[in-house]
Amino acid sequence: MTSAPPIHLPTEIVVQIVAYVAANESAQASLFTCCLVSRQWYSCAITSLYENPRIDTGASFKGFTNTICPPIGARKSKWNLGALVRRLDLSTLVHHSSPSLTARLMGRVKDNLEVLIAPRASFASNSLPALSKCSKLQLLDLSLVATPVPFEDLKKSLSNLQGLHTLRLPQSTSITGSDSFSIPWSPKIRRLQFSGHFSAAPMRSFPWPPSLTNLTLKNCDDLSLANLSSLMCSPSLSRTLKRLTISGQNRRLSSESISSILALIPELSFLSIPGDMVDGTFFELLCHIGIPTLKVLEFGYPAVDPAVYFTTEGLLKALEYGLPNLSAVGFAEVFCSDDETLDDDAVDNFLLDRMEKSNSLQPSIGNVQSGVYYV
Structure with a gap:
């Protein structure tokens, strides 16, 4: 008995098959097998095999x-x-x-x-x-x-x-x-995650990247009020920065440090801060200073304690008087599980009512939907 001759597939078809295989999360072993089929398959699959190697052991x-x-x-x-x-x-x-x-x-x-x-x-x-x-x-x-x-x-x-x-x-x-x-x-x-140890005095003249729009502070040794104020006081930073994230994974972070941000960076469109570092003073300053450019305010995972130290009324007052164009508020889920002091439904209703009354607001900001969301 003679075996049937091998079927030759056009290279275009092989390329499509390899692309389908490469789209799978566990593609590496399958791509390696494709390389062993023939020289034609090898030439089609070898690039996909090596462009994003999975190295986890x-x-x-x-x-x-x-x-x-x-x-x-x-x-x-x-x-x-x-x-x-x-x-x-x-x-x-x-x-x-x-x-x-x-x-x-x-x-x-x-x-x-x-x-x-x-x-x-x-x-x-x-x-x-x-x-x-x-x-x-x-x-x-x-x-x-x-x-x-x-x-x-x-x-x-x-x-x-x-x-x-x-x-x-x-x-x-x-x-x-x-x-x-x-x-x-x-x-x-454009995007920088700043970490490590720094001294307050030289940071007053720290030259940030000229195109910087997105800054994350994470794993910093000291984000006390003095150090954070020195870090963020650059005039060039206040002009270019649009998105600021302060992680809970920073040392010596305090509510005073967080409140100082409002005066230092007045033109943000996105601000994410640890939820347990926010108190009533933060919202009082917001009502006084106002950040009309802010679209998203996020209360991220806590730095120390999974509890909130502000009231829903304080937040709603800040939304009305200090944040006229805010479209979304994010909460770490840990703050909304069993805490009856935080009425996220009231915040969501406030934002959705605002959106219905204004034609200038978009239904979403980047990947964030209007209203309340959870992180």
């Missing part, structure tokens, strides 16, 4: 690095597979790599890398030369990095990355002087 990391940057003396692929990598997420790795291996890996994937999420323990200063050559990098997440990386050296390595628009600084960042201030930022940074 020590074994997968070892297999990936042995292929991308094999050890000395090992057989090397004739293809530059590192150039296919566009997104590299190493966030699940802890002790699976070393600073030298991470630096060598980054050197191999630098050509087309667009997103890098760095590992906690093996990203260090020796990775910066390779990082500076990732000319297509758009998002750099160093928020997990625990090894101290000099801020001046990091800034130098990023200054020529023309496409970088999102940066999350390491939690080990330390800014105690102005030596780094003259080094230019990457010119297109």
Whole structure:
């Protein structure tokens, strides 16, 4: 008995099949199988296999690095597979790599890398030369990095990355002087997560990225009133910043610190703050100062205590007199579960009534719906 001849599919059809496979969350094993079918299937699937590798175990990391940057003396692929990598997420790795291996890996994937999420323990200063050559990098997440990386050296390595628009600084960042201030930022940074230790005095003249519109403060060692006021007092920041998020994961945060934001950044469209850091004084200041540009106010996860220290009446008064164009209020679900002091239905009804009376408001702001939502 003779076997039937293999069926040849047009390359266009194979490409469509591979695209369908790649859209699946558990696509990596299937894409690898596609590469084994034939040379035609290999050429269609190899890019999808490597552009966003799933590296979530020590074994997968070892297999990936042995292929991308094999050890000395090992057989090397004739293809530059590192150039296919566009997104590299190493966030699940802890002790699976070393600073030298991470630096060598980054050197191999630098050509087309667009997103890098760095590992906690093996990203260090020796990775910066390779990082500076990732000319297509758009998002750099160093928020997990625990090894101290000099801020001046990091800034130098990023200054020529023309496409970088999102940066999350390491939690080990330390800014105690102005030596780094003259080094230019990457010119297109719009989103910045600021973390680490800084001294109040030099931060009064801290040069923020000129295109910055979205700032998150997270894992800062000291966000006391004096430090936060120094950090946010830049005139350029008040002109460009539209979205501000202050995470509950900051030390020495207080209600006084949160209230100071209202006077320092008067033209925000989005503000997210820990819900347990807000009291009646915050809403009294809102009524007095007013932020007509604010569209979304979010009471995020608590810094210390899963309880609210303001009343629904205080919030509604601020909505009426200090926030004339606010369309949405967000609450961390922990504040709405069993707390009878917070009437989120009353807030929702107020906002929806306002929207019905005004033709100028849109039904949604970005990904946030008008009215009350939960985070």
